[in-house]
Amino acid sequence: MNRRDTGILGEKLAQNFLKKRGYYIRETNYRCPYGEVDIIATRNDYLVFIEVRTKKSLQFGSPEESVTQAKKERLKATAQHYQQNHDNLPSLWRIDFVAVELNQPGDIQRIELIENAVSED
Numbered sequence: 108m109n110r111r112d113t114g115i116l117g118e119k120l121a122q123n124f125l126k127k128r129g130y131y132i133r134e135t136n137y138r139c140p141y142g143e144v145d146i147i148a149t150r151n152d153y154l155v156f157i158e159v160r161t162k163k164s165l166q167f168g169s170p171e172e173s174v175t176q177a178k179k180e181r182l183k184a185t186a187q188h189y190q191q192n193h194d195n196l197p198s199l200w201r202i203d204f205v206a207v208e209l210n211q212p213g214d215i216q217r218i219e220l221i222e223n224a225v226s227e228d
Contacts, residue, residue: 108213113162113163114161116209116213117161117205117209118136118161120207121146121157121205121207121218122135125148125220129150130148130155131148131149133148133149134146135147139189141184141187142178142182142184142185144157144158144185145157145158146159146205147189152199153200153201154196154197154199154200154201155201155202156185156189156200157202158174159204159207160204161208161209162209163209163210169208171206171221171224174204174224179202179225183202186200201223204224205219205220
């Protein structure tokens with residue numbers, strides 16, 4: 108399984124994980140001039156932008172440690188762009204991460220939701 112396949116699998120696993128926790132998936136792989144966000148969902152009164160990070164090895168750190176400050180800034184800009192270009196959205200919003208760790212055959216070792224992983228300011 109190459110890196111791209113690992114990422115695609117991680118996103119599918121994350122979507123199922125989120126749906127079981129009451130998230131409604133609005134859109135996946137949203138792209139704009141500022142960047143890309145893996146999953147856009149709603150839950151309770153929140154619009155949630157979700158970055159999924161999937162790893163098969165912890166040799167270079169955990170999935171959540173792989174999100175750079177530059178990526179966080181792109182996520183914020185992308186979230187703001189989405190909100191400016193879509194109507195009837197919840198006024199509350201946040202950016203979450205889903206960390207997915209897989210073993211070599213591609214089975215889940217750990218999947219974890221990190222809410223409010225990026226602050227709005």
